[in-house]
Amino acid sequence: MSEELTKTKLLPIQGKDMDSIMQNLETGVVELFTSERYQEYLKTMSKFHNYSFNNTLLIAMQRPDATLVTGYRNWQSMGRQVKKGEKGITIIAPAPIKRKKEQAVLDQDQKPVIGPDGKPETEEVEVTLPCFKAITVFDIEQTTGEPIQTLAPEILTAAVEDFDLFLQAIQEISPVPIRFDAIEGSANGYYHNLDKEIVIKKDMSQSQTLKTAIHETAHARLHDKEIMESQSIEKDRLTKEVEAESVAYCVCSAFELDTSEYSFPYIAGWSSGKEMRELKASMDVIRKTAGEMIDELTEKIEMMLEQKQEKLLAAVEAAGYRFAKEESNSQHLQFIPDGAHRMQGHLFAKSWNEVERWVEAIIEKGDPIQKERVERVIYPERFEQSFEEMMFTRKECRLSIYHLDKNGSGRAQLFVGMEDLQEKGITVTADQYRCVYSSLYLPNEDMNAVYSIFNDDPPADYKAHSLSVSDVVIMNQNGDMKAYFVDRFGFQELPDFVEERKKILGMESDIQKKDVLEQTSCISFYAAECSEFPVLGEVHHDLSLPEALEAYEKIPAERMNGIKSVGFNLQEGSDYDGMMDLMVAGRSQREILDSIPFYKENKLVQEALKRVEQYIEEKSLNVEKTRPKEEKGEIQKTKSQKRREDMSL
Structure with a gap:
């Protein structure tokens, strides 16, 4: 079966005569500004911004839909072959000529050296003369063979789908700050020469916002008043607009943003009367600026995508899954459950954007252990306390693992058992250790279970060494905290370690701590x-x-006259004094209270809410623990079935 050939519009020239090619270029420039071909040329420029104006125009004249061109031999070196019968694209390439010539010998003062005969001395030197020749290249569509990616698909996807990321990239390559504000009139944005800032109209569509940001960034790069004056450059307003809008069109085309709204009805009037050299100079400015912005944006987006993927990977690990890198590619991501979270089945995603949506769903409605760990990775600013600090302040099942600080005073005690330490008169103290991991754990897990988990198949986000001799574990069992030294056989309790650790963290001991709700007479409860x-x-x-x-617990259910509740009575002398419910029928009233700004910002109300929610959670855990085994098994089975159903992203 014969290969289908693509079409290249040949230049009306004989052979590779440079004079004919240059004449065609002159004609092409004229047609470029007097026809509908300007946008077509800009689109070609967006793909070949590293090419000269002349070559970009030649490609646009012969094959405007070209995306990647190179010579016949280069295609072969990349594992591709030009299809038989394809017509090449003629462009210009440097072909410097070396010549020998006689020239005067100059001394250190650049004056001719006079010989014995009284005449200036000469020498033969080799000089390079700049010349050009016509060469033939082929577009990738004219070849077959190994696939070649011109721009990573994830970059194009990010540019089109991830508005915040792309806007951040534009802001980072802009020479001046970008801010959003209300702008009167029809303008979508402007570059302020005096304030050195770009202002963009707020509340526009994402697409229009990006286009305007690119357009105004081009203005800031090209048309800053001080820069133009320092370079003795003068441009009229229309020239500035042509350049900025053309750059924006090229950049948007390169990243496959919608360019259907662009038009250049004024291009013919702008070019009329201008000399060829002036037109080429402007087009070269557009090409150079667009090329720089495309390259810089690509680099920024690649870097930000890498950082984003690292963060998402950490979040997925926090949720209990390891990334199966060897089994994954850019369009098929696979994650394997770790042994600690008791997950079933693998997770699959087609892109990191899909992973991001799954992570957000975990934060919104995941189980408590998953939700807390994942949310802390993605939104650390939401947490006032570290995991370790939360262990000391929550009445929950939490643990923290401590390793000896290798750079600290206890480094010689690493992997040394308690008996050996005691023989040497060494006391284990908290200041020798650093916290390497902290998390919620299941109520039925004891130190033996913890030791097994952190040796056999630890959580995916646990990056330290397996639980070993000399490590310390603090376990908070609903407020009852104990520290255990991992010994050669079993575990030794460390009675002072917990209080020592609190002191290091600057936290009050249980004896020193006073209840903020009991320190004031402004609030009471009912x-x-x-x-x-x-x-x-x-x-x-x-x-x-x-x-x-x-x-509340003692109010009998059998004689209830309504739905029982716990609430507060605030007396601070404000308009919001009085009684409000904190919990009704075992449900927190946070949504109602937080909808009222005064209560949302009131520390006493928020502290009371937090404690009520801890109470609700503890009651839920206690109900789970006391449920009959048969009922537990049935519920666990249902959860497992549901988890398997939800495994696919």
Whole structure:
């Protein structure tokens, strides 16, 4: 079966006569500005911005849809072959000529050296004369063979789909700051020469915002008043607009952004009356500036994508999956569950954007262990405390693992058992250690289970060495904290390690700590049998929060006159003083309270809410632990089935 040939429009010249080629170029330049071919040329320029103006125009004249061109031999070296019968594209290449000539010998002062005969001395030197020749290249569509990627697909995808990332890349290559503001009139943006900033109209579409940002960045690069004056450059307003809009069109075309709204109705009027040299100079400025912006944006996007992927990978590991790099490629990503999170099945994704959506779903509705770890990776600013600090302040099942600091005073104790340490009179102290991992854990796990997990198949985001002799583990079992030294056989409790660690972190000990809710008389708490009308049933006022929660539990369900609740009574002398529910029927009222700015910003209310939510979570865990085994198994089976159903991204 014969190969289908593509079409190249041949230049009307005989052979490779340079005079004829240059004459065709002159004609091409005239046609470029007097026809509808200007946008077509700019699109070609976006793909060949490293080529000269002349060669870009020659490619556009012969094969405007070309994307990647090179010579016959180069294609072969890349594993591709030009199809039989294809017509090449003629472009110009340097062909310097070396010549020998006689020239005067000059001394150090650049004056002719006079010989014994009284005449200037001469010498024969080789000089290089700049010349050009016509060569033939072929577009990739005219070849077959090994695939070649001109621009990584993830970069194009990011440019089109990831607005924030692309806008950030534009801001980073802009020579001046970019800000958003309301702009009166029809202008979408402007470059301010005095303030040295770009202002873009806010609330525009993402596409228009990007185009405007690129356009104004071109202005800032090319038409800054001080730079133009320093280079003795003068340009009229229309020339500036032609250059900026042409650069924007090239850049948008290169990244496959929508360019359908672009038009250049003024191009013929602008070019009319200008000399050929002036037109070529402007086109070369456009080519050079667009090329620089395309290259810089590509580099920035590549770097930001790499950083984003690293962050997503850390988030996926925090969720309990390892990246199967060898089994993955750019269009097929595979993740394998670790042994700690008891996941079933692999995760698959077609792109990192798909992984990002899965990560966001975990943050929104994942299980508590997954959600907390993943959210901390993606949004660390949401957490006021480190994982380790949370272990000391939460009544939950949390653990922290400590390794001896290799650069600290205890480095000689690494992998040394307790008996040997005691024989040498060495005491294990918290200041010799650093925290390497901290997390929630399941209520039924003890030190033996922890040791097994962190040796046999640790969590995917655990990057330290396996749990070994001389390591220390602090376990918080719903507020009961103990520290264990990993010994050669079993574990030794360290009674002072917890308080020592708190002191290092600058945290108050349990004895020193005072309850912020008990330090003030501005807030008290109540428990009511009927949340809507407390007077209709049993109600207890002026309680501390623990007392209110205890009273809430004691209200019998069989004689309820409504839905029971726990709430606060605020007395700070503001318009918001009075009673409000914190918990109704075992559900937090955060959504309602946070919808009122005063309560959302009130530290006492927020602290009370946090403690009520901890109470709700602890009650939920206790219910889970006391559920009959048969019922637990049935629920676990249901969860496992659901997890398997949700495994695919």
